[in-house]
Amino acid sequence: MSNVLIVAEQGGGQLRKATLHAISAGRALAARTGGALHVALLGQGVRPLADALAATGAEVHVADAPALEHPLADAWAPVIAEIAKACGAAYVGAAATAQGKDLLPRVAARLGAGMATEVLGFGGDGAAVTFRRPMWAGNVLAEVEIATPVKVFTVRATEFPAAEPGAGKGAVHEVAVQVPAGLRTRHVAFREVKSERPELTEARVVVSGxxxxxGDFKPVEALADALGAAVGASRAAVDAGWxxxxxxxxxxGKVVxxxxxxxxxxxxAIQxxxxxxxxxxxxxxxKDPDAPVFQIADYGLVADLFQALPALTEKVKASK
Ligand SMILES: Cc1cc2nc3c(=O)[nH]c(=O)nc-3n(C[C@H](O)[C@H](O)[C@H](O)COP(=O)(O)OP(=O)(O)OC[C@H]3O[C@@H](n4cnc5c(N)ncnc54)[C@H](O)[C@@H]3O)c2cc1C
Structure with missing residues (x-):
């Protein structure tokens, strides 16, 4: 029996949506291995969030301490490694967010574990789990087997549904926290980008230019606002400083x-x-009928965006 531990992500007093997707990946994995699903919740003043996690049926381990206020990988990794050992986790995972990508490799090092990143799904047979992950900008899908007893992974949140409340409520345990002294990093500031629009990775609709x-994003932004969407961009637009x-x-960039x-x-472009x-x-x-984007588009409009987008925006507004 191989237990599964998922590391929760929170901020501003709320759970990050990506965590529920990671929990659903953890639940699928636990069903495969016959193990139990555990969740680690770290931070300061985070105890109230534990109930929402326990409602998914997972057993929740809460490490609530001033030293864990900010998600410093240096401070969090040893605590997660201890929780993993205490709950007998053979699999330790998180969402492949900036935080997950920063934290999980350090957890893997502490547990002497092999790691698979950006996992899209699980393969293999029964309890012999393999991890499916993209390579070459997603043009190749690799099936990876991790040979160490403990396996660490991050999942692409977009590939798993958000976990719904489970049949039963999981237990909540308080963890005594021991953060090692002499951390090599310290939190300086968190500068959040404030926007009226939805967050790009969590938006239901995205309009990208x-x-x-x-360099004129006004038609893109106008359509996005009419649709209540987030605005995205290609790297060419970002690199140009637009x-x-x-x-x-x-x-x-971001995966949406x-x-x-x-x-x-x-x-x-594939990237x-x-x-x-x-x-x-x-x-x-x-406006180019041979643009490669039409090969993956469900609906393609061969048109000048400066005419098509305002027309679409008017239609959307008129339909409200
Ligand atoms: C290692 C690496 C990583 C990368 N990562 C990313 C990434 O994360 N994201 C990313 O986007 N790119 C990334 N790129 C860059 C990528 O290869 C492309 O260069 C980039 O995506 C091109 O952006 P674009 O489609 O906006 O520009 P272009 O390829 O120049 O395309 C512009 C398009 O606009 C059309 N067009 C022009 N005028 C109009 C008009 N008036 N109306 C309608 N259509 C019009 C043209 O027909 C053309 O198809 C990466 C590249 C590398 C090497």
Whole structure:
């Protein structure tokens, strides 16, 4: 029997949505291995969030201490490693967010564990689990076997549904925290980007612009606002300095899988597709009928975005 431990992510007094997706991956894994599902919740003043996690049926381990206020991998990794040992976890996972990517390799090192990152699904037979993960910007899917007794992984949240409340409520345990002295990092500041629009990775609808906008994102933003959407961008638009870095979608940007993704003036390079091809419905607006983006689009509009987007925006507004 191999227990599974998922590390929760929280901020601003709320659980991050990606955590529920990671829990659903953990639940699938526990069902395969016959183990129990555990969740580690770290931070300061986070105890009230434990009940929502326990409602998924997982057993929750809460480490609530001033030293854990900020998600410093240096401080959190030893605590998670201790929780993993205490609950007999053979699998330790988290969402492949900036925090998960920072934290989990350190947890793996402490547990002497092999690690698979950005996992899309589980393969193999019964309890012999393999990890499916993308390589070469998602053009190749590798099936990875981890040979160490403890296995660490991060999952792409877009590939797993959000965990619903389980049949039963899991127990909640308080963990005595021992953060080692002499940490090599310290928290200086957290500068949150405030926006009226939904967060890119959590939005139901994303409207993205590329080099075809020639730096004028007004039609992209107007359509996004009419749809209540987040705004994304190709790397070409970000590199040109037209829009902020945190709007970038793709291999070296954010991975999104909204219900609707509109790509305007974006050619569809593989590195961009790597970040959005899991979207449920893809609409491409491009004036080049041979643009590669049309190969993955559900709806393609061969048009000038400066005419098509305002027309679409008017239609959306009129339908409200
Ligand atoms: C290691 C690496 C990592 C990368 N990571 C990323 C990443 O994370 N995200 C990413 O996006 N890219 C990434 N790239 C860059 C990627 O290869 C492409 O260069 C980039 O995606 C191109 O952006 P684009 O589609 O906006 O521009 P282009 O490829 O120049 O396409 C512009 C498109 O706009 C169309 N167009 C022009 N005018 C109009 C108009 N008026 N109306 C409608 N359509 C119009 C054109 O027909 C064209 O298809 C990466 C590259 C490398 C090497």
């Amino acid at each position: 590329g080099r075809g906008t020639k 829009v902020p870095n945190d709007w970038q979608v793709g291999q070296t 899988a909204p219900d609707l993704y509109v790509a305007a003036g974006i050619s569809g 961009h597709l790597a970040g959005m091809k899991g979207s449920k419905v893809i609409v491409a607006v491009n």
